[in-house]
Amino acid sequence: MSLLFLNIKVRRLQLVSDSLDELARNRADLKKKLKVTFVGEAGLDMGGLTKEWFLLLIRQIFHTDYGMFTFFKDSHCHWFSSWKCDNYSEFRLVGALMGLAVYNSITLDIRFPPCVYKKLLTPPVVPCDPDTPVGMATLTLDDLQQVMPVCTRHKL
DSSP states (O other): OTTTEEEEEEOGGGHHHHHHHHHHHTGGGTTSEEEEEETTOOOOOSSHHHHHHHHHHHHHHHSGGGSSEEEETTTTEEEEOSSOOSOTHHHHHHHHHHHHHHHTTOOOOOOOOHHHHHHHHSOOOOOSSTTSOOGGGGOOHHHHHHHOTTTTSSOO
């Protein structure tokens, strides 16, 4: 059975850390159909447990109190929190979750501004000059307006 599926076992009270560990341990299986088991609970995953896992995990990670993302009411979009992050494993988890959702035909209730999708769809840039900005530093004021319209309302 494990040859066909990515089997993930998580505890509800340790959802983020267990999910992070499971995805890291099963990296080679990320392109398999996902099956989720909640430890200590009976039940076979016929799709419902997988959807519940995505829902609970996304709600927890994207909650403002968790600290990874901020929700802007004006644009109805999530954006990366301004706190300094030394451990990017949770951001990799978000990327893996988005990929798993696409691969397993799960719709996530995440709203990023168009500039994030633009960045995801842009081929990688290899700068010739090490001083050339790469990454989110190349975003324009128009991109910023999609996230925080209040900040760009006044033109100079």
